Amino acid sequence: TVFDTPKDGSIHVAQRIANIIKEKQNSKEKAVLGLATGATPIKVYEELVRMHKEEGLSFSNVVTFNLDEYYPMAAEDAQSYVSFMNEHLFNHIDIPKEQINIPDGTLKLEDIPAFCLEYEKKIGDLGGLDIQILGIGRTGHIGFNEPGSAPNSGTRLVTLDDLTRRDAARDFGGKSFVPTKAITMGIGTIFKAREIILMAWNGKKASIIKKAVEGEISSEVPATFLQLSDNVEFILDKDAAKQL
Ligand code: GLP
16 A cells, blocks of 8 residues: 555554554453564654544553564663664553563573563464564565575574664664674564554665565565565555555
8 A cells, every 4th residue: 555655654554553452442352563663663653652642542451562672782772672662652652561572682692592482472372463563674674584584484583684784873873883683573473463564665665665565475585475475564655665
């Protein structure tokens, strides 16, 4: 679906999320949301915060699972995805802290596999993700599933692609400060969500969006695996869609 502006697309996505939250409130269930970081979803979070403040949308029945976190990464670091989510969403809504889940960038290396299995189990025990929102990296990554990721991959420690680290360099004040690894939900984890929305805005994403939507399905461009799912919607602005 192509929108005129990122704001129009973001409002559409925020409304979809709000509808899920309200449906679940009515049936006294938890809404289980898969969330993403990066510049792309910021306006979605802005709109959700607006709905909370102006329309009384409550997040008390919401459980969130973030896609990924750099490794190693202290939660309180400005560049952590914990800080990002607090700044853009969690500090401004009424979600109980214990209902927020973000991969832990402070774990000892040997504790990561058990943490990742537990992350998957927590999602499964809640009945799975009702919705997963995604951005896309210029390598074609979703979450931090870089080229080479398998379609059935689970939550795990991965090595970041050089292009991903170059793109993150601005946030870290230089590429050498960008962690070389991350913990990410897998493609298989993402695929289990009942609904998947991938968003992309602006012309810089146009060529990777063309590959993701129309290219050959291959682990070289992990987002192409989304072509295999019936539950995926690409929400784009005109510029991101211009090569389709
Ligand atoms: C990071 C995140 C991804 C995100 C991507 C694109 O690598 N781990 O989840 O999709 O950046 O970022 P942006 O939205 O800033 O273009």
